[in-house]
Amino acid sequence: MANENLRLRSALRDLVALSTIPAGWIGIEPRTIATGLADILAGSLGFDFAFVRMLDPTGGVTIDVTSGRATRSFLDWLQTQLSTLDESLRRQTIQNIAGFDERPISLRGMIVPIGFNAYAGLVAVGCERSDFPTEADRMLLTVAANHAATAFRSANLVNERRQAEQEVCKARDELEMKVAERTAELQQAMVELARSEAKLIEAQRVSQTGSFVWNVSTHERIGSREFFRILGFDEPHSVTWEMVLERAHPEDRAQVVETVRQASRSGKDLDYEHRLLMPDRSVRHVHVVAHAGRNSAGQLEYVGAVVDVTAAKHAEEKLHKTQSELARVTRVTTLGELTASIAHEVNQPLAGVIANAEACLRWLDRENPDLEAARRSVDWVIKDGNRATEVIRRLRSLVNKTDSEKTPLDINDVVNEVVALVQRELASHQISLQMKLAPALPMILGDRVQLQQVIINLVVNGIEAMQPVTDRPHELVIRSGLDDTQQVFVSVTDCGVGISAENEERMFNAFFTTKSSGMGIGLSICRSIMEAHDGRLWATACSPHGATFQFTLPMNADTASNVQSFLSSAGAAMPNPARRTRRPISPAPPGVH
Ligand SMILES: Nc1ncnc2c1ncn2[C@@H]1O[C@H](COP(=O)(O)OP(=O)(O)OP(=O)(O)O)[C@@H](O)[C@H]1O
Ligand SMILES: [Mg+2]
Known part of the structure; x- marks a missing residue:
């Protein structure tokens, strides 16, 4: 009875010792858990030998830890037991044996899985006691293995979370890198765009060609800066199409309206010249060319150019004058x-x-x-x-x-x-x-x-x-x-x-x-x-x-x-007009008249 009391008390003490374990194990590495478990089993819980095999949650190397001393025959027994287990738990040899007990003793052994179906590994203990394993031994081992499983799971979770965090960090870094790359590309594209826009503006200015797009269905009209400059508007945004039309020379306006109306009705290209009467009463000549096409919505749209041909017109007039003078001289x-x-x-x-x-x-x-x-x-x-x-x-x-x-x-x-x-x-x-x-x-x-x-x-x-x-x-x-x-x-x-x-x-x-x-x-x-x-x-x-x-x-x-x-x-025969009939230049001899 006194013995029983003692055993119960020591079991209770061991249980209390075990119950403190999980708090220390939460979130730590499987190897530390395995070592801690082995040490508790072979130390505090008084078993002579403890072997813990823990699987690496990340799928890496299996961890083997031993504590206490084992006899060779116990180890052989253990090795034999292990060889019957699942692939992940079965390893050929048990490494890291702390030491062998050379005394002529025999150890009784017990193997307990860590976690359901030993998903986290196993624990084996060897004990000299002849009553091993008692109910208390079984209970203690099971509790210890369960604690180890819980710790293993939490280690897994920590590990997974860490991995997830790492992946998130990696993804964030990649994203940031990509954003930085894209931003740089975008900036480069913006610079290129600004450069080509500047070139286009310059080209339009030099060639005195303004471009425009006119959606016939929506009446939307967009013009380039040069387009409005040719028409003599400083602030393009406040210009309406009616104001643009107003610029047409009063003598040409009706013709322009008619030409555009006819072309847009039949969806034909535009190609015409007319004069502009500028606010300072000067006259400009413009040549308008526009291609009729359909936009993605199937609406008729003109994309075209207005060229200021005033200088060319003046040169043409001068040339014409020179030609006329030359013609006169050669005449x-x-x-x-x-x-x-x-x-x-x-x-x-x-x-x-x-x-x-x-x-x-x-x-x-x-x-x-x-x-x-x-x-x-x-x-x-x-x-x-x-x-x-x-x-x-x-x-x-x-x-x-x-x-x-x-x-x-x-x-x-x-x-x-x-x-x-x-x-x-x-x-x-x-x-x-x-x-x-x-x-x-x-x-x-x-x-x-x-x-x-x-x-x-x-x-x-x-x-x-x-x-x-x-x-x-x-x-x-x-x-x-x-x-x-x-x-x-x-x-x-x-x-x-x-x-x-x-x-x-x-x-x-x-x-x-x-x-x-x-x-x-x-x-x-x-x-x-x-x-x-x-x-x-x-x-x-x-x-x-x-x-x-x-x-x-x-x-x-x-x-x-x-x-x-x-x-x-x-078809009718006509007299040949080449035969100029000349009348006599002198009167007929006297008497004839
Ligand atoms: N009827 C023709 N038969 C053969 N060759 C001709 C005839 N008419 C013109 N040509 C050729 O064309 C050239 C140019 O003629 P064009 O009338 O422009 O100048 P041109 O007669 O030489 O000089 P000009 O300026 O005094 O008229 C002539 O020099 C001649 O070689
Ligand atoms: Mg000649």
């Missing part, structure tokens, strides 16, 4: 070459004046002056005088005129006027002229003098091209008519030296000449005159020799309706 030069023809053209009516005046005198000197006949002669004198005045007026306009002035013209009239001027020139070079002018051509809108200049240049070039030719008759053919596209054409064909493929286009370049005395300016002027008339001028080599120079002119819109009548009359 004078050409006329200089045609003095013989001109003199003839002027002399012809003057000779008529003299002859008719003399005839008049003769009618009056008669014994019975024939006043009727004298009057007719004076009529002739007046008419010839007028004709001479007309020739001189035309010559003067050829010499002086620089301004372009387009009027509805019959191109055949223009051809005939030129032919009159070059008659003598043709005759002196033994050139036979054939005129194949289509009758009743529709009118064209043109500058009479400029068109005369073109034809004169072509005829003079033709004459000069035939000069070196000695083995065939010199023939020049001037044709007029309507081509397949209903445009009026005039062509001048010679049988001269012809043109090489290489020179076919070069001839129209200013200062290209193959003549020792040529300036090489004639054809380039002809071409610019044609362009100013929306016409075209080109050359083709003729077979077997010679060349044809042809120009086409759009017909005057007002006379377009005449085409039909022209076409129906074209």
Whole structure:
């Protein structure tokens, strides 16, 4: 009984000792737990030998700890027991044995799992006592193992939490790093963006091109800084589209509105020029180009540019003036070459004046002056005088005129006027002229003098091209008519030296000449005159020799309706207008009148 009391008391004492353990073990490493457990078992609880095998919660090495002394045979027994356990608990040899008991004693052993199904490991004790294991021993071991399991679990939790914390820290660090990287990239992108925006602004400023986007459905309009600068607005944000439209020159505004309205209705691209009237009353010329497209919402949207072409327009006007002046100078030069023809053209009516005046005198000197006949002669004198005045007026306009002035013209009239001027020139070079002018051509809108200049240049070039030719008759053919596209054409064909493929286009370049005395300016002027008339001028080599120079002119819109009548009359034979019927410059012999 006294023994029993003692045992109970010591068991109670051991239990109390054990109960203090968990507080110390919470949150500590498995190895410390294993060592502490082994020491308690082999120390405070009085077992002779304790072995603790703990699994590493992180899946690392298994921890083996021993305390006290074991006999070799006990260790063999223990090893055998372990080999029957699960893979994780079964290890071949038990390491770290503190010492062997060499006394001839035998140890009784017991193995207790730590945690359910020994998930945390196991504990084995060896005891010399012959009554081992008593109920109290079993209880103490189980309690100790349970404490170790709890500590192991808490160590696991701590470990997991630490790991989770580490992972969170790592993730946070990575995130911070990524944020820093992205921020740097973003800053770099911002710098690049600012740089390219600055470049774009500069490019727009230098090229005087403003860009804009216009959503037709939402009426939203966005413009670049240069866009508003061209329009003369300092603060783009406060500008409405109506204010932009207000800038259009009053004379152009209606046209602009109409053009934009029509294009946006049909979803067509925009391409037009108009003037702006600025607040200081200055005028700017702008060229608007915009591409029509659909945005992601399928709405019609224009993306375009407004180019300030004022400087170009002024330069163009200056160029035009220079060209006109040059054209005038070359006209004078050409006329200089045609003095013989001109003199003839002027002399012809003057000779008529003299002859008719003399005839008049003769009618009056008669014994019975024939006043009727004298009057007719004076009529002739007046008419010839007028004709001479007309020739001189035309010559003067050829010499002086620089301004372009387009009027509805019959191109055949223009051809005939030129032919009159070059008659003598043709005759002196033994050139036979054939005129194949289509009758009743529709009118064209043109500058009479400029068109005369073109034809004169072509005829003079033709004459000069035939000069070196000695083995065939010199023939020049001037044709007029309507081509397949209903445009009026005039062509001048010679049988001269012809043109090489290489020179076919070069001839129209200013200062290209193959003549020792040529300036090489004639054809380039002809071409610019044609362009100013929306016409075209080109050359083709003729077979077997010679060349044809042809120009086409759009017909005057007002006379377009005449085409039909022209076409129906074209089949009818008409007298050749080239045969200018000249009336006698002198009265018929006396008595005839
Ligand atoms: N009918 C033609 N046949 C062959 N070559 C021609 C004919 N017309 C022009 N050319 C070629 O084209 C060149 C340029 O002609 P263009 O009338 O421009 O200048 P040019 O006659 O040489 O000098 P100018 O300035 O005095 O007219 C000529 O030099 C000549 O080589
Ligand atoms: Mg020439």
